[in-house]
Amino acid sequence: MFEQFDLDSELLANVKALGYKKPTSIQELVIPKAMTGKDILASAPTGTGKTAAFLLPIAQHLLDYPRTKPGFPRVLILTPTRELAIQIGEDSENLTKLSKIKTGVITGGVNYGSHNDILNSTTDILVATPGRLLEYIENEQFDAREIEILVLDEADRMLDLGFSEAINRIVGEARWRKQTMLFSATLESTGVIRFAKEVLTEPEFLEATPSRKEKAKIHQWLHLADSATHKLDLLVNTLKQEGVNRTVVFANKRETVQYLSGKLYAEELPCVWLEGKMPQDKRNQAIERFKNGEVKVLVATDVAARGLDIDDITHVINFDMPRQVDIYVHRIGRTGRAGSKGTAISLIEAHDMGVIGKIERYQNERLQRRVISELRPKNKEAKVASKKAKVKRTTSQKKAKAKKQIKTKVKKSKS
Numbered sequence: 001m002f003e004q005f006d007l008d009s010e011l012l013a014n015v016k017a018l019g020y021k022k023p024t025s026i027q028e029l030v031i032p033k034a035m036t037g038k039d040i041l042a043s044a045p046t047g048t049g050k051t052a053a054f055l056l057p058i059a060q061h062l063l064d065y066p067r068t069k070p071g072f073p074r075v076l077i078l079t080p081t082r083e084l085a086i087q088i089g090e091d092s093e094n095l096t097k098l099s100k101i102k103t104g105v106i107t108g109g110v111n112y113g114s115h116n117d118i119l120n121s122t123t124d125i126l127v128a129t130p131g132r133l134l135e136y137i138e139n140e141q142f143d144a145r146e147i148e149i150l151v152l153d154e155a156d157r158m159l160d161l162g163f164s165e166a167i168n169r170i171v172g173e174a175r176w177r178k179q180t181m182l183f184s185a186t187l188e189s190t191g192v193i194r195f196a197k198e199v200l201t202e203p204e205f206l207e208a209t210p211s212r213k214e215k216a217k218i219h220q221w222l223h224l225a226d227s228a229t230h231k232l233d234l235l236v237n238t239l240k241q242e243g244v245n246r247t248v249v250f251a252n253k254r255e256t257v258q259y260l261s262g263k264l265y266a267e268e269l270p271c272v273w274l275e276g277k278m279p280q281d282k283r284n285q286a287i288e289r290f291k292n293g294e295v296k297v298l299v300a301t302d303v304a305a306r307g308l309d310i311d312d313i314t315h316v317i318n319f320d321m322p323r324q325v326d327i328y329v330h331r332i333g334r335t336g337r338a339g340s341k342g343t344a345i346s347l348i349e350a351h352d353m354g355v356i357g358k359i360e361r362y363q364n365e366r367l368q369r370r371v372i373s374e375l376r377p378k379n380k381e382a383k384v385a386s387k388k389a390k391v392k393r394t395t396s397q398k399k400a401k402a403k404k405q406i407k408t409k410v411k412k413s414k415s
């Protein structure tokens with residue numbers, strides 16, 4: 001129940017209006033701790049409800065300590081992509097409805113002048129991508145010294161996208177802040193740990209362990225394939241099945257995205273595709289056609305799909321397997337949102353078995369193998385070490401180690 005938190009009734013009413021019945025596991029963990037003003041280091045992939053986990057304590061802080069004079073934003077949320085920024089901006093507006101709290105969004109990919117309104121009027125919560133915000137800071141159009149709470153959302157992605165210098169500069173500008181919260185899909189990369197050590201002070205280490213029910217929302221299985229052509233046949237067959245409605249197909253290369261789109265059209269499976277360097281209007285058009293149901297398949301690379309936030313995705317299909325576990329977690333987190341059921345299907349060849357082993361160790365469970373009888377693979381599955389006892393120990397040991405590492409590093413930085 002959201003009533004267990006010390007939130008104003010207007011916030012509770014907004015939560016109710018959004019249809020959230022009970023807090024997700026990350027919300028249970030983060031909300032009470034964040035409300036004490038402590039720094040937060042949380043591992044929470046997209047789709048776990050992390051946005052409300054930081055927005056609700058922020059809104060409560062702004063209600064408890066209302067602004068006494070106009071000025072620059074008091075809360076800054078940095079996020080890797082434009083789409084994600086817009087999404088968080090919308091969530092913020094919805095959660096603070098009926099209050100005086102103002103939210104603004106600043107991102108690249110739009111005209112420089114279009115942010116004048118936000119820069120020149122009083123905004124309380126600013127959601128921004130680091131590159132464009134830094135430009136405004138450098139041009140002295142924005143002052144980060146009034147920031148009280150800083151959120152670094154999807155910190156791992158921001159670092160992957162090469163924003164570390166921009167973020168460091170912004171973090172330095174916001175040095176008078178009282179609280180910093182860092183969210184990352186996983187906390188196992190050394191880059192994120194090092195970064196956390198620099199920006200956080202004695203953080204609470206919080207890790208979402210989705211309940212069985214939350215976890216069960218995404219069914220994961222895989223199909224073994226003998227070749228890329230076999231994968232294509234499996235993909236086409238799957239997309240033609242009943243119930244496979246709103247589907248995102250992931251490929252690792254731009255060329256594969258184009259190749260697949262062509263093949264799907266030839267099979268009378270209309271689709272839209274996204275690639276990294278697409279003009280914004282084309283990208284928006286493609287997303288809109290997918291969102292409004294005109295086409296039911298979207299093909300993309302990870303880079304192109306960054307920040308894409310669409311509810312009701314029924315299936316995620318990995319035409320190519322990602323090479324890292326956190327990218328897999330991020331991809332499949334696009335389905336099974338907001339309480340609905342989702343399915344993640346991976347089409348794999350022998351050379352993907354290594355990453356499958358890693359995913360199974362990370363999740364501590366074996367992914368189900370499935371076969372489509374008319375497309376049965378000829379080759380047998382390549383072996384990976386997957387002894388259950390070993391799997392269990394390795395995952396928990398790894399997590400304990402990462403936690404310890406962060407704690408000692410933070411301690412050291414304090415001393």
Ligand code: AMP
Pocket residue numbers: 019020021022023024027045046047048049050051052311337338339
């Ligand atoms: P996020 O991980 O913040 O991107 O949230 C994923 C999705 O879950 C969004 O569509 C949210 O609107 C939704 N959501 C967040 N919190 C809850 C909740 N407590 N109950 C149901 N849905 C939620």
